[in-house]
Amino acid sequence: xxxxxxxxxxxxPLLTVMCSLCSALYFHIGETEKKCFIEEIPDETMVIGNYxxxxxxxxxxxxxxxxxxxxxxxxxxxxDDKVILSRQYGxxxxxxxxxxxxxxxxxxxxxxxxxxxxxxxxxxxxxxxIQVGEHATDYAEIAAxxxxxxxxxxxxxxxxxxxxxxxxxNYQRYREERFRQTSESTNQRVLWWSIIQTLILVAIxxxxxxxLKSFFEAKKLV
Amino acid sequence: xxxxxxxxxxxxxxxxxxxLGWARASELTFELPDNAKQCFYEDIIVGTxxxxxxxxxxxxxxxxxCRLDDPDGNVLYKEMKKQxxxxxFTASKNGSYKFCFSNEFSTFTHKTVYFDFQVxxxxxxxxxxxxxxxxxxxESACVSIHEALKSVIDYQTRFRLREAQGRSRAEDLNTRVAxxxxxxxxxxxxxxxxxxxxxxxxxxxxKTTTTRVGS
Numbered sequence: 197x198x199x200x201x202x203x204x205x206x207x208x209p210l211l212t213v214m215c216s217l218c219s220a221l222y223f224h225i226g227e228t229e230k231k232c233f234i235e236e237i238p239d240e241t242m243v244i245g246n247y248x249x250x251x252x253x254x255x256x257x258x259x260x261x262x263x264x265x266x267x268x269x270x271x272x273x274x275x276d277d278k279v280i281l282s283r284q285y286g287x288x289x290x291x292x293x294x295x296x297x298x299x300x301x302x303x304x305x306x307x308x309x310x311x312x313x314x315x316x317x318x319x320x321x322x323x324x325x326i327q328v329g330e331h332a333t334d335y336a337e338i339a340a341x342x343x344x345x346x347x348x349x350x351x352x353x354x355x356x357x358x359x360x361x362x363x364x365x366n367y368q369r370y371r372e373e374r375f376r377q378t379s380e381s382t383n384q385r386v387l388w389w390s391i392i393q394t395l396i397l398v399a400i401x402x403x404x405x406x407x408l409k410s411f412f413e414a415k416k417l418v
Numbered sequence: 419x420x421x422x423x424x425x426x427x428x429x430x431x432x433x434x435x436x437x438l439g440w441a442r443a444s445e446l447t448f449e450l451p452d453n454a455k456q457c458f459y460e461d462i463i464v465g466t467x468x469x470x471x472x473x474x475x476x477x478x479x480x481x482x483x484c485r486l487d488d489p490d491g492n493v494l495y496k497e498m499k500k501q502x503x504x505x506x507f508t509a510s511k512n513g514s515y516k517f518c519f520s521n522e523f524s525t526f527t528h529k530t531v532y533f534d535f536q537v538x539x540x541x542x543x544x545x546x547x548x549x550x551x552x553x554x555x556x557e558s559a560c561v562s563i564h565e566a567l568k569s570v571i572d573y574q575t576r577f578r579l580r581e582a583q584g585r586s587r588a589e590d591l592n593t594r595v596a597x598x599x600x601x602x603x604x605x606x607x608x609x610x611x612x613x614x615x616x617x618x619x620x621x622x623x624x625k626t627t628t629t630r631v632g633s
Binding site: 222223233325331335346351358360361378381385392397400404407 | 442443444446447448449456457458459460535543554556557560561563567568570571577578581582584585588589591592595596599602603606607610613614617618621
């Protein structure tokens, strides 16, 4: 058949890169609204987030790429509520972070618009894609950099997957310990409070009887 | 000229999406406040097999309403107050599919919901290659190990969510036990001292109690 034009051949790898958000999940966000997502991850795990925004154009009644001035503010907090990433990106952005403590990380996004009229009562459409751990690795890049054959690359992928499983299991052990501590604390509390309450009850009973007896004796009723 | 170029590019994009059966797996965990509804949208091509799986991680009775609509607004899936579910469907038309999670039935508990929306199959490791020969035995073995590990990771995620749910319930129980015990001890003291004070008040300020008590 006819050889496709070189320009068309070139668009393919370009599209692979550009189109990473072409069919991503999207949602609508208000002007002052803050949307947060939680990622519970083990430590030393890389997280890559890609987003793309579109603004509703009332005249054309469709969503168009947002004006360059409109950006998103991305804030990432670690399980101890410490901010590990706090940056403003443009209307299209990519943020990366690596967790240093295992647990629930919170990724929050809100638009940096200070002019309330900018959205014109509409909503901002945000395409978001968050990849964690093994899914975040770019195999094409690794293959090119280390010059791996297909088999070597597949084995590399398996190694990454197994490492992720190992990390997750390690994290699981730490979580199970916390769970066990909570359960044991509940057990202790129930035990001690039952004993203390019984003692209080008995002591109060004695005090009431003694007090009333001495009171009635004073009143010469008994 | 510009418009023509854009038109060609759009056609190429759709054609490639069709060829590759562009796959996406989006999994997100988000917080759903009380009386709130959160919707997500995804553009899907006809014929793609998609799976939506969700689980409520923390909050209240651990349930949420879920609804999935196709581009024309027909309801494909609708369940109320579900803790966990998995729904597979094949896209019958091109367009934007919408799925919503609603916590509108709850007055003061906010929920944390996890969902995993898988569209199509996973992209191949080498998108640029032309498969001229069948996979060798080593490569097929690698592929099957990869699939098995993927299901291991999947099970791990489900397990992690259930553990988070259990842990959240245990921590709730722990705080409730503490508050309840302290509250009950205080009530006990207040009531018993109150009883004595009340009883005393019946008998005080009346010097001629023996005759008055009866009336």
